[in-house]
Amino acid sequence: MQLLTKKKLAMGAAAAVLMAVIAGGWAYAQTDSRLVSKIEKQFPNTKVSGVDCDKGLPGICEVTAGANVFYVTKDARYAFVGAVLDLNRKVDITDARLRELAAVNNAEQRINGQGGQVQQAAAPQAGPIRKINVTLPTANAIVHNAGAPIKLKVFTDLNCGYCRKLHEDLKSAKDIEVTEYPMAFLAPDSRDKARLALCAGDRAKAVDSIYLGGEVVAPDDCGGADAAVQANTEFGQQNGITGTPTIVRADGASQSGWMPIEQLRAWAKGAQA
Incomplete structure (x- = not known):
């Protein structure tokens, strides 16, 4: 049985950017290895790529884990x-550091001939993004208010405060069916939370509990939950989703960020016009 609790709760330029990687590696080497071990013990599915206790935050160390x-x-x-x-x-x-990491990752990809754009976790952003054709199965999602006439698909991270706010707003919107695809973007335990939500017998109740910092109990055998979270995350990256929540209405038009419920309802109905 799994239990989640509050406690767990251009080449020249590219080469120049990569100097940050070398410098970061040196800083990491100077860090007490016992601290790294403690962090990885608490987050067993997270590979720590850097620790910096000299960021000017008294008593606080910055931990990087991939792009997080x-x-x-x-x-x-x-x-x-x-x-x-x-x-x-x-x-x-935090946002400035995430942008630095994204720049480094992009530089590495260009040098390796991979191209592309590494997406970073970001705060909710105002304004529309291009249409998204959501091809993910509902088995990868939590469905709220099934059968309601207005349809929305929402890409979330269960560590996202704006996702929680949107979630609370939509509870009272019984005319809106929400298909929520949890991703692993913002924090080391985002993947664990998403997996547990998809493993739970009552997924909607599990999401409520996770957002409130409560407990979630799920069976040890989660079937395809890990693969579902990975598929959701990769879909988000491949379709330019860099902020959560990202909301997709029935005609594929999308909006990144929270908006008041009446404004959201009016925007969602635009797909029916």
């Missing part, structure tokens, strides 16, 4: 997932 960033205290007792803001400089430190 989170923070821990120096004793690895507490972890912080989400944006860190410098209120004096009015700067989103």
Whole structure:
């Protein structure tokens, strides 16, 4: 039985960017290996790629895991997932770091001849993006208000605060059927949360509990849940989804970010016009 609780809760330019990787590796080598071990013990499915305790955050270390960033205290007792803001400089430190990591990853891909654009986890963004033809099966999703006349598909990360806000708003919108595809974008445990939600007997109830920081109980044998989360995440990356929530209406038009429920309903009905 699995249990999730609150506690678990252009080449020259490219080469120049890669110097950041070398520098990052040196900083990582200077980090106490015991701290890395503690972090990886708490997040067994996460491979730590860097730790920096000299970011100017007193008592806090920045942890990078692939394209993700989170923070821990120096004793690895507490972890912080989400944006860190410098209120004096009015700067989103986390967003700036994520952009740096994305630039490094893109440079590596260009040097390796892979091309493409590595998508990063991002805060919800205003404005529409291109149409998305969602070909994922509903087996990969949590369906809310099944059978309601207005149809929306939503790509979420269960660590996303705006996703939670949208989720709460849509609870009272009984005229909107929501097919929610959980992805692993924002934090090391996003994958675990998504997998457990898809494993649960009552998926909608499980999502409620996860967003509220409660417990989720699921069977050990999750069938294809891991593959479903991976498919959702890859679909998002391949279709330019860089922010959560990303909402797709019946005609494929999409919108990234939260909007008030009446505005969302009017936008969703636009597919019927």
